[in-house]
Amino acid sequence: QLQLQESGPGLVKPSETLSLTCTVSGDSISPTKFYWGWIRQPPGKGLEWIGSIYYSGITYYNPSLKSRVTISVDTSKNQFSLRLTSVIAADTAVYYCARPHSPSRVYGDFFYWGQGILVTVSS
Amino acid sequence: QSALTQPASVSGSPGQSITISCTGTSSDVGTFNIVSWYQQHPGKAPKLLIYEVTKWPSGISNRFSGSKSGNTASLTISGLQSEDEADYYCCSYAGSNTFVFGGGTKLTVL
Secondary structure, three states, X not given: OOEEEEEOOOEEOOOOOEEEEEEEEOOOOOOOOOEEEEEEEOOOOXXXXXXXXXXXXXXXXXXXXXXXXXXXXXXXXXXXXXXXXXXXXXXXEEEEEEEEOOOOOOOOOEEEEOOOEEEEEOO | OOOEEOOOEEEEOOOOOEEEXXXXXXXXXXXXXXXXXXXXXXXXXXXXEEEOOOEOOOOOOOOEEEEEEXXXXXXXXXXXXXXXXXXXXXXXXXXXXXXXXXOOEEEEEO
């Protein structure tokens, strides 16, 4: 059974960089043909797609976050990671990593999800 | 990209059917038959209910069904049960390998 687990600091200071890692178990990131994604949810609000990465390193980002986001993959560790720079209070959210139902496509149909990690931006 | 528009809340009694709408534009819902629906209980990760407008992933009850007309997609839940009380989100492909979520709808089972 595929499992995803987010890890990283729960508290980040304004203007600093948020860094999270998603560890995948039960399947290999490479060479399965999926676009692994990051999604976030501010407290009490809706879902927002951050970006997705293919095992080969191809990335696609939400245009509204693109200037601050980098998603990378480490197939040797079966992990993929998120970096969000210059964070502000509005970046406070539960951050989820997820894998889609459909391979080889960025369709937003995420079937497997991590439990989520709350990241608070505060000094 | 703008968030898809969903009603803030809907309600229904056990056994009834309800429909949640998701309105987008000709740049997303209206052009692509790539709409997903999610259910989210408090404190839990979202659960995929429907993908590609009408398809069920494994393990999902056929009480949940999806449809689309023009720029609006819909999720219908039939035979409403107490455990269906949750937040529901739609998501549409928006071209150029991006997609956008709806604002979410809170379903109350009376």
